[in-house]
Amino acid sequence: MKNIITIIAIFIFSVNIYSQPYYVGKDGVKKQVNILPINNVFTYDAKTSEHVSIMLNNFNIDSVNYYLFMYVNKHRLNNSLNSLELDSSLSKVSDLQMNYQHKVKELTHYQNIKKYETSDKRANEMNLKYEDISENNIFGYIASLKFFVYSEYVKYNNDNVNQLVANYLFNLWKESDGHNKTMLNPKWENSYISMSYVDNYMSIVQIFKK
Numbered sequence: 607m608k609n610i611i612t613i614i615a616i617f618i619f620s621v622n623i624y625s626q627p628y629y630v631g632k633d634g635v636k637k638q639v640n641i642l643p644i645n646n647v648f649t650y651d652a653k654t655s656e657h658v659s660i661m662l663n664n665f666n667i668d669s670v671n672y673y674l675f676m677y678v679n680k681h682r683l684n685n686s687l688n689s690l691e692l693d694s695s696l697s698k699v700s701d702l703q704m705n706y707q708h709k710v711k712e713l714t715h716y717q718n719i720k721k722y723e724t725s726d727k728r729a730n731e732m733n734l735k736y737e738d739i740s741e742n743n744i745f746g747y748i749a750s751l752k753f754f755v756y757s758e759y760v761k762y763n764n765d766n767v768n769q770l771v772a773n774y775l776f777n778l779w780k781e782s783d784g785h786n787k788t789m790l791n792p793k794w795e796n797s798y799i800s801m802s803y804v805d806n807y808m809s810i811v812q813i814f815k816k
Contacts, residue, residue: 658756661767665751671801673772678789678797678812681780687792693815696798698732699725700811703741704800707809713745725813737816738793742785744775744810751806775810788814 679689703725706717715725722728725741748754758770779785794814801810 654760655752655756658752658759661759661765662752662755665755665767665771667801667803669768670771670775671799673769674775674801674810674812675797675799677772677776678779681776681789685790687790688795690794690797690814693796693798695734696796696813696815697800699728699734699739700741700798700800700813702728702732703743703811704802704809707743707745707811708802708804708807711745711807713743715741715743729815734815739816740788740791740794740814742779742788742812742814744778744808746808748803748806748808751803 675690675692683689702722703715703717706719707714710718717723717728721731726736726739729736729739754774755767755770758764758774762770762773764770764773779789791814793816796815797812799810799812802808
């Protein structure tokens with residue numbers, strides 16, 4: 607009986623993580639949204655699940671943002687690079703793209719809006735002074751934040767839910783050649799991260815500036 611319950615729990619767990627949501631585009635066509643990849647959890651434990659539920663009481667998107675910025679800087683220092691200075695003036699640019707990703711329900715560096723197509727054009731429209739500018743983005747759907755955190759907790763046994771989420775997001779960038787190259791570009795001096803979690807959609811944009 608216990609084995610049957612466990613199998614049922616794992617099945618429900620998988621369905622909650624991987625159920626593919628849809629949205630209707632401006633062209634009236636139903637489209638799939640991007641889902642953040644989550645590592646499989648092959649065992650389900652009720653006690654662990656209860657513990658994760660308690661951990662989620664401390665979930666705070668601003669705290670996740672703080673740790674993600676810290677992990678990026680730590681990554682740079684570990685590669686003998688300068689740490690990035692937090693520059694809140696860049697939020698005018700990162701917020702634009704973070705909100706645009708929510709609007710179009712996809713990961714994108716581009717905007718289909720005249721004068722706002724690319725990060726440098728957006729920076730120009732916001733009257734920012736810079737020599738060079740770039741961005742790293744994340745966008746995806748999380749069917750269940752609890753199961754998302756559960757999978758990370760099982761791997762790392764870390765009670766800090768915000769560190770777990772930030773570490774997961776950081777590793778998405780680190781394991782992508784293009785994103786990692788941007789993080790480790792020695793020319794960057796300033797940075798800012800805009801992050802939001804709305805209706806199960808997570809949108810993140812980090813701006814890098816020289």
